[in-house]
Structures are given as structure tokens and as C-alpha cells.
Amino acid sequence: MKALTHAIATFFWVGHLRPAPGTWGSLAALPVGYGIAHYTGFWGLAVATLTAFALGLWATAEETRGRADHDPSEIVIDEVAGQWIALFPVVYGATMMGAELYRLWPGWVAAFVFFRLFDITKPWLVGWADRRGDALGVMLDDVIAGVFAALVVVALAALAHGVLM
Numbered sequence: 001m002k003a004l005t006h007a008i009a010t011f012f013w014v015g016h017l018r019p020a021p022g023t024w025g026s027l028a029a030l031p032v033g034y035g036i037a038h039y040t041g042f043w044g045l046a047v048a049t050l051t052a053f054a055l056g057l058w059a060t061a062e063e064t065r066g067r068a069d070h071d072p073s074e075i076v077i078d079e080v081a082g083q084w085i086a087l088f089p090v091v092y093g094a095t096m097m098g099a100e101l102y103r104l105w106p107g108w109v110a111a112f113v114f115f116r117l118f119d120i121t122k123p124w125l126v127g128w129a130d131r132r133g134d135a136l137g138v139m140l141d142d143v144i145a146g147v148f149a150a151l152v153v154v155a156l157a158a159l160a161h162g163v164l165m
Helices: 002-009 021-064 077-097 101-121 124-130 135-160
Strands: none
Touching: 002 021, 021 077, 021 101, 021 135, 077 101, 077 135, 101 124, 101 135, 124 135
């Protein structure tokens, strides 16, 4: 069981890459998320995100049980879930418009950059969730960072398409 929880928590050992395992986790989430969205669309990515969150919560609780460090750097399943949330507007927009996912590459870049920014700086609710000190906090801070990044992606898309002008 320990091997399974470790594989999930580290997103199949990506969390052991150095330096910056969280960034590696977010980067690994991009092609996997692309594949999921390509074959299943927005709703498939949404289901995959909920699944990653639920499995990540369980695996993180098991991996940190009895440890002083509630958020070890090798646990990156939280980054995967948060990164996929940041991609929701891009994938939803592509799905609704019947556009190829790769054509919205600026949105993919923005989702990655802003997710990492919010995850690293931990503003407002992201920091609040991180300070919980439990498995839910580990997962929740990245979910909130993903939501913040998704909102920025929406605003940038609106700006790029002249909606806010």
C-alpha cells in the first residue's frame, strides 16, 4: 500500500526531481492534462481533476502520517490538481469553440506561469489553506492557486479577444 500512496503523492515519482519538485509536478501535469483533454474534452479533465484531488488527499494523508513535515516537497499531486484547474478555461474554451488545444498555447503558458506564481507566493486564501498543516491544506492551497490562475487566464483571454476594451 505504501508504494501505491507514494506513487500517487509524487505523481509517479516526478516529485523526486530536483530542483523545484513543485515546478516539475506542474510541468508533468501539462502533457498529461493535454492528453486527457484531447481524448475526453473539458468534462474528462474535470473528472480527472476531482479524481486527482480525492486520491491526492488520501495519499498525502498516508504519506505524512506520523511525520513532522505536513507538506514534504516530493508530494506534487497537489500541483497536478491545481495545474489542471488553472487549465479549465483554456480547455473549456477550446472544447466550446471546437478548436485544437494546441492553438490556445498562450493560455497554456499563462495557466502554468500564474499557477506557479500563486502557488509559490501563497497570497491570501492560498496561504490560509497552506497554514492548515494537514493533508487537506496541502491539497487545498493548490486548488485555490489553480482557481486564482484560472481567473487570470480568463481575464487575459478576454483582454486578448477585445472583450475588456
